[in-house]
Amino acid sequence: MPRFMGFVRMEEGIGMPPQSLFEAMDSYIGERAASGVFLDGGGLYGTEDAVNFVVRKGELSRVDGPYAEAKEVVGGWSLLEYPSVEDAVADQQKFAELHAEHWPEVTVVATLRQISEGPDAAAD
8 A cells, every 4th residue: 555654834933733623633643543544643843953964065064953044844744554645635635624624824734745665666
């Protein structure tokens, strides 16, 4: 079955989501974990303690957070497995709809990317 990474991007420093979103997400994730779709995932702390290693033209540099230029950050991630790409896309839309319903005042980008199974594997 194809595997996917889900990412949630949002503006940093916008505060905590409402309790209703936490409750809706607990239910959503619990159902998917029980069915074997949700393999792992979680929220991420802000960029204040983040570390980037940048390789540019063969030179390595380290850049520590916080990043003043960052407007949008990855706030959460998930590892998912679905029978098909269509199932994954439909379920990612449900995930995004939970955010629209329970936290409408923020802009959230829910991204779904299929995980490559190697250089010779074609995406479904």
